[in-house]
Amino acid sequence: MNYPKLNFKYSAAAIIAVAVMSLAGCSDNDNDSSAPVEPPVVAPVMQDYSVMITNLTANQPMSPVAVVAQESGSRLWSTGMAASVALETLAESGDSSELAGETGVNELFSGDGVLVPGATQSITMSLEQSSVADLSIVTMLVNTNDAFAGTTGFNLSTLAVDDTTTLRVIAYDAGTEANSEEKGTIPGPADGGEGFNAARDDNDKVHGHPGVISADDGLTDSVLSASHRFDNPVMMIKITRTK
Template identity: 45%
Template sequence: MNVLNNKPMLCLWVCAASLSGCFDGNDNNTAMTPMPEPEPEPLMVSYEVTVDNLTQGQPLSPITLILHSEGTLWEIGQPASVALEKVAESGDNEDLLVLDMAMASASGEGLTMPGNAQTITINIEDVTNAYLSVAAMLGKSNDAFTGLNAQGLAGLMVGESWTLFTNAYDAGTEANTEDMASIGAVGGEGFSEVRDDARNMVTMHPGIVSVDDGLATSALTQEQRFDNPVARIRITRTQ
């Protein structure tokens, strides 16, 4: 065998073996798989809503707050929803708190008496352009309520506050008889499925007449009369 004649083949074999021995599958030039980026922390958005009762003789029912992206709680000239009717006739806000359009909701505790105020906190994640709606019954009435209807919050920055004044509305679901049998706060019926107000639509409230001002069957006195505005609402974005 002529080893010299096979020298090129030997060299090729040695080189190939050498390369094979150096390759162990861990090529340092191979691109590393990128690590997934961590999920961003949710942005917590918080508001403090303070409601002042400006009336002299009307307690406000537990105050309802709702944050939503569409819809309204009421529309002047249109029938009230059953959820709003329950608030306006009896102060029951359970249905309002769980409306389909509500992205977040909160309720005050107990009554807000005349001259007093109550502050409620409501929180939501990752939404800074929600609408705020507020509702509460004027307790000594047939179906009077007050509140905010889809107040946009997009322009309210952290640390800023807005103050708004609200009027009294008539749910149009119960006639304003002011009699003992129809007002829950003075011992009568609260919410009734039967709507006996012929208008059956939300309007501005005409006010309380009272027994002192000539409505002989009224269970209310001049103390329960009110002028607009009936509430002051201060909204503060705290986070």
């Protein structure tokens, strides 16, 4: 019986072609490099607050109110201790800008202009949830040598949404400038005198302010009148968590 001859030449070529096509369809896993997976961007959780401040005095304008968000346990002052230079600057001139550099301060918010007697001012702030801790609120009584009013170290984390806390605060004496009430020593409208002075000529301790005396009360060299006297509390603060 005669069998047809196989053409091995063409059969071998076909096998090689199929093998090449098969290899072309395979990927080299060792050389694959997948793109890095970017983690999703998570927006910070914010908490919003409103701080309303009312000047309770008869004739003591207050410097633009400073609201300071701080780390837990931070304080801007302690009675019986020396005032920092930043607090001295505020208490003598009304300038609160240096408080931003104090230890533990996260953010500084400032009111719009002078808070006149009897007026109320509102300051809003939004803080990241992770940085909500303590709050200080402070301002200068500008018709004095170095009186300031406020509160320090209020724990914001105690407030739930829509909670409000009301504080009535006293005036403090920075202890950095003698309460001479003399012409040229008071920056407010009663005198228009000097503001901050680096020299300290008082007891150098923060304490409750004894009040002004004035010319009407027998202090001959005073530029103040009886209208500039004040009783405590000198300021009312309402802190509300709004979100």
